[in-house]
Amino acid sequence: MVVLTGLTELVARLRAEGYRVVGPTVRDDAIVLDEIQSADELPYGYGVDAAPGRYRLRRRGDAAAFGHSAGPQSWKQFLHPPRRQLWTADRDGGSFTVTEPANPDERLALLGVRPCDLAAIAVQRRVFGEDSDYARRIDQAFVIAVNCTEPAEVCFCVSAGGGPRADTGYDLALTELANSRYLVEIGSETGSALLSQVVYAPAEPGDIATANDQIRTAENRMSRALPDTDLPGLLRRAAESPHWDDVASRCLTCGNCTMVCPTCFCTSVVDTTDVTGDHAERWQGWASCFDLDYSELHGGQVRTSGASRYRQWLTHKFGTWHAQFGQSGCVGCGRCVAWCPVGIDVTAELTALAATSDIDQPVPS
């Protein structure tokens, strides 16, 4: 393992190779993900105080670039864009021709992917499949993970299996040490090739132990956990639990949790025409299972009550995702807890359901 001092050269090298480098930066009092021109734009010295329904930047005592937890955005912003054109169509005599947009030849470099988000990328890849634009985008991307040494109060990646150490799915993985030094692990040949073009030093004695200690400390600082039980079974049994009404009495059905969730993938399409009626377009955009029209059928909506919509979100994420995609839909990043305007905490709701479902409920008929 080697050590980089500063990330200036790494970012410059990636840009020279034609990558569009996306990383964390400060905007509007939050750590957002955006294209950066240089490593100077990283959020040095910023930390985050997060709690249910709360997210505030704070100044750290050091100049750490990655001393903050997950922000309001995730990498799905770039890998599964909030809005994209699927095709355009033009009338052509009595028929019409459909044209798909050319695949952008853009190669992304994702700088600072936390292990929870790395796990989320793998979850979304599983949803969309290997023969998907998503898989192509991530395969073309250069991924620089950052092991988590700074969980937030809302995080629960350890119990969700999402972190705090990156195991796989990266080209390079960094662990931030003191004084802008980064311990680098190589995850791919692409990563190795890029690293060979920048100045690095061999790791000093103690660097690896320090990095491991920091990650272990992060693991031990995890203040939240999912209940240690069979969640798909629990949620199946709890389908008619009165607890859903309890959550619904607090939930605003705003859908924030689904927007910030790094694995939520639902989309709707909108078909439009211009004023001539001769040019049509189809756009795809993120959708939320909290939207009323999400479950629309010709006779109305299937899920009208807030309780049924909250049940759909929680049951899908922790229960039926297993049946659909062979794994959990949650990586424990804590975003849904922080960005819920009323501070609903999925770990607390699941724990409450687990407590009440010990009593065998009759199967409704």
Place this chain on the structure above:
Amino acid sequence: MTTTPYTMTPLRYRVVARRPDTADVVTLDLDPLGSPVQSWAPGQFTMVYAFGVGEVPLSVSGGEGHRIVHTVRSVGAVTAAICVAPVGTVLGVRGPFGHGWSLPDRGDLVLVGGGIGLAPLRPLVRTVMARRHRFGEVDLLVGARTPDDLLFTDEYDRWRESGISVHVIVDRAGRHWSGQVGVVTSLLDRLRLDPEITTSFLCGPEIMMRVIARNLTDRGLTAGQVQVSLERNMRCGYGVCGHCQYGPLMVCRDGPVTDYATAEPLMAVREL
């Protein structure tokens, strides 16, 4: 040339025939303008696009070769646009999607179609006709709100001639109706069933399918011998947009046809 159905880009089909079935139901014959979609199986559906208006899931109600026949009830903006599409109109088609009916090799068959639910059963009826000798008793129960809402009435005689017992009932009779009045379940009560060898296929309103399925299982069929065609908000067709979730199912991918063993616990939960 055929392409993978797992795309959001439609292929073009021209309306080559249009037959109004009832006041609000139309059957359209569609032929490909260029590349056709992959061949379909009875019970599967496609996504049909009306230029500039939008796209809806429609089960296939017939068609040979590359032809696709859809029977559409006008219930919203897109289905209304499809229903009024004159011969010559070009529509977009994606698919076919999902799992269709699973027809056994032999035994007795009971098909039950309520309202527009007869449409996805029609290609199954055709398949059964072609292999009629393999099966024992074959009963088709058809229910509709009124005699004017009955679909494919000009085909019942042919179906009967091929050895399928067609039983028809309506909720409300008109002045010229001499047939039966009531709910589909009452037709079922009069059938002699051999639960050991009967397979059943249901398509209609969810409440109808629940009542019929419960009736059949009460009479000794296992839930695995009863197939139902589920309906949710299918949008993408291949399990990536999330809208048609029904508990663990993505109806577009895991349905629309499932057995009642899978559907029963889901149908029991309100607003699932």
